[in-house]
Amino acid sequence: MSLIDKTEKRVMMASGAVLALFLFSVLYAKGKYKSDLPECLPYSKAYETPKVTKLDDSTYQVFAVAQMWQFQPSEIYVPVGSEVDFFVTSKDVVHGFNILLKNVNMMAIYGNINKTTVKFDKPGVYKITCHEYCGVGHQNMQAQVIVNYPTEPPPNLPR
Ligand code: CUA
Secondary structure, three states: OOOOOHHHHHHHHHHHHHHHHHHHHHHHHHHHOOOOOOEEEOOOHHHHOOEEEEEEOOEEEEEEEEEOOEEEOOEEEEEOOEEEEEEEEEOOOOEEEEEOOOOEEEEEOEOOEEEEEEEEOOOEEEEEEOOOOOOOOHHHOEEEEEEEOOOOOOOOOOO
């Protein structure tokens, strides 16, 4: 007689199948939507200074800092076709870092750096929102990535 009960065996096989499905889904999404798998980087104070760094005409780095209740920088301008590395941290509580239409869903955590890379192929305004409840000002926590052709002025903004 087997040491493992038949039902137990079935449940284990079903969990294995579900795990395999999840893993497959993650890899499928990574390929199909060209999404980057976020990484966790070693912490350094240097990431707490919000800034946008241009590496070349189509490669940028954004050091995004979340704190109650804002993101800095709050407006990020990049030209169409740019590849942007986002380094995300928080100065206080846990915040969310969600880039609409771009499949980015990360957390901003104190003492922690999360990184992801996003390619902006189409012009437009991509909202960044906080989607982790972080206090009374949570719903106002927004920023935006403004993607435009390099020769045109940013949309809806006076020049
Ligand atoms: Cu920050 Cu919600």
